[in-house]
Amino acid sequence: MKPRQRRLIWVLLGLLLAGTAITLVLRALNSNVMFFYSPSQVQAGEVPRDAAFRLGGLVEQGSLRRSPDGMQVNFIVTDQVQRVPVAYQGLLPDLFKEGKGVVVSGRLHGTGQFRASEVLAKHDENYMPPEAAHALEQAAKIPAAGTPGTNP
Known part of the structure; x- marks a missing residue:
């Protein structure tokens, strides 16, 4: 050779x-x-059905429900246009509150409920994840009245 x-x-x-x-x-x-989506994108069907993703927005006022043992938590994440119910098993971060920003990681199930494996809350009064802030800005541009699928 x-x-x-x-x-x-x-x-x-x-x-x-x-x-x-x-x-x-x-x-x-x-x-x-793991990609980030807003509740409006989830309701529009733009999310992967078989993969984990992040959902971000605000915890809706009055939506937080805890099981008697405090380990099962249900709440609603909203971008002020659409809503997505979330179920989480575990302890929530100390800064987790209704009306505040949140990003949850997990999967969407066939019932339309998001099953979170991780919950992240903002760490001070002025911080919101950039993706969540952008999603809220985009949702605010969409007129709420007359939007199909809008939940009052």
């Missing part, structure tokens, strides 16, 4: 290994990516 052929084989082998490594890294990243 000539040196030129040997070099070509090494280059092709290197490209094959690099391509395999890049493919494995991209697949690993893709399986761990």
Whole structure:
């Protein structure tokens, strides 16, 4: 075998290994990516049905319900246009309150209820996750009256 052929084989082998490594890294990243959606996007059906995602907005006033043992919590996340019921099993963050911003991670079930695996509350009076703030701004631009699926 000539040196030129040997070099070509090494280059092709290197490209094959690099391509395999890049493919494995991209697949690993893709399986761990979690996108953010607002309640309006959830109600419009823009969310993945078989993947986890983040839902953000405000905890609706008067919607917080706790089980007798305090570990099962139900509440509603709203962007002031649409509403999504959320169920969570576990302890809530200390700063979690009705009327305040929240981001929950989990999956949407066939009943339309979002089952959260993690609840994140804002950490001071002026902070709201950028995605949640943007979603609330977009929802405020949509007229509430006459919007299909709007819950009073």
